[in-house]
Amino acid sequence: MFKRLALIGVGLIGSSISHAARRAGLVGEIVGASPTPATRERAEELGLVAKMYADPADAVRGADLVILCSPVGTYEAVAKAIGPHLQQGAIVTDVGSVKCAVVRDVAPHVPEGVHFIAGHPIAGTEQSGPDAGFAELFDGRWCILTPGDAADKDALAKLQEFWRRLGSEVEIMSPEHHDMVLAITSHLPHLIAYNIVNTAAHLxxxxxxxxxxxxxxxxxDFTRxxxxxxxxxxDVFLNNKDAVLEMLGRFSEDLSSLQRAIRFGDGETLEKLFTEARAIRRGVIHANQDTPQPDFGRRATGDAKVTQR
Amino acid sequence: MFKRLALIGVGLIGSSISHAARRAGLVGEIVGASPTPATRERAEELGLVAKMYADPADAVRGADLVILCSPVGTYEAVAKAIGPHLQQGAIVTDVGSVKCAVVRDVAPHVPEGVHFIAGHPIAGTEQSGPDAGFAELFDGRWCILTPGDAADKDALAKLQEFWRRLGSEVEIMSPEHHDMVLAITSHLPHLIAYNIVNTAAHLxxxxxxxxxxxxxxxxxDFTRxxxxxxxxxxDVFLNNKDAVLEMLGRFSEDLSSLQRAIRFGDGETLEKLFTEARAIRRGVIHANQDTPQPDFGRRATGDAKVTQR
Incomplete structure (x- = not known):
């Protein structure tokens, strides 16, 4: 599908794209960029890319697909650096967890004749770095693209097909709606997980x-x-402030109401809320977005003594 | 170790005790009690017990080990019902997620000569009912016993050995400390998981x-x-109100501080807090309390199309 893919960043997502693109035979050559010497060395060692560059401008030369896979806080500088070196007709996309800020930071630096379409695969693990990637990461997951009205139809169709062949389903929406949806399905869950772990650590x-x-x-589960x-x-929280603060406000309001039910011993309200929550779990499993196996199918993790039994 | 084990309740934990006790050959006979006809029928069908009774008083006759495995809100009524029928020298214990309220509700109804030692295996899945149990549930997990100072030493030693042979490690602490520890490691995590699922469902x-x-x-992850x-x-929240409200207060305080860091774009504070949280995850894995595999070792859960590839 593409002659030369440039991955700007080869962490969990970048390295998984490399594995999945090679699994499906989608690209001729893959090159990458990273400011970190150890990452460059490791990515070449693992065969994720033919060559790694320190300067992203060197990586994008001659590339017909460029994917930004570094933390979103780096995008503006990367876009500025690569802008003048992008090939006419190339597609530039990204995998960042926020989309309004990415469009704001990247679009102004993409020259005419190059197609910028922001994207976000909803997939990941708690691991990071070039060793963390694997070809199956996107299988059955959703990738959201936020092309905006002015996007080139052919470039959009081609990028959609690329993600499908990486294993994903594709959904199109506006950057604004993306940021609202992800604030509740991903950003707030991470925020409260970080928060409870810190609360627990300081008692x-x-x-x-x-x-x-x-x-x-x-x-x-929260520690994972x-x-x-x-x-x-x-970078996610710095770049999706409004939507996260809105969802956090709703969460805190609801939590106050649960707190009140506990304080006043209102068992009926508690049971009703807890029962309702089960329906959403059933929906997640029905939509193939989680395993139906108890405890995520997690194996018994007993110590050596127990394992030897 | 015991001639006759009576399980009052045969849900996830009761049925897992049956499986694990039979795996290790710890008991002669197992009987059970449940107020629900379908549960009684299913428990006998599954061979979890030799016989199920509607009245817990019938189940405890002749039992030298009685384990309360029903929701903690039922304990007082159960204790009243079984008290007069407990065999001299028997051990009565439980698996409830709170301990002060259990000691308060159960101890007064246990006659002299019967040994009551409250307990709590820190193990489970999101599933419930007699079909949910399995022999490995307690392997490598911790079981907390809260015997109090007056407990019979021999009975305590025997119960500890029973839990070890079910696969658990055993820890002794006061009911008060148990309720504080579990408020942060279990009750608050469940509360905020229920809360975010409800927040998400009502946007x-x-x-x-x-x-x-x-x-x-x-x-x-939270839906699970x-x-x-x-x-x-x-019943857990109704019976561990003070400790849960204390932990919830700390959580909310910490969350407000994170909220403030987001509002004012304080990236340094965010990064510092997020980095600290990683250390606790490493501790959990080092202590064999979770799998080191990425994403809990959860398999790709793609739809049929993807799976067939």
């Missing part, structure tokens, strides 16, 4: 050792999400 | 379908916990 009456030992009661890349997530 | 600007479709961004048994959890 006086419960030690960190106890928090860890007895984490199987539910807390451990809270192990996600800090810089990536810092 | 005007994002549809339920969108919440579900794009849930792989983090939200889906929020699929837990509503009655069991209602």
């Amino acid at each position: 006086e009456r419960v030690t960190d050792t106890e928090v860890i030992k007895f984490s199987a009661g539910g807390f451990r 999400i809270a192990a996600s890349d800090p810089v990536m997530w810092r | 005007e600007r994002v549809t339920d379908t969108e919440v579900i479709k794009f849930s792989a961004g983090g939200f889906r 916990i929020a699929a837990s048994d509503p009655v069991m959890w209602r």
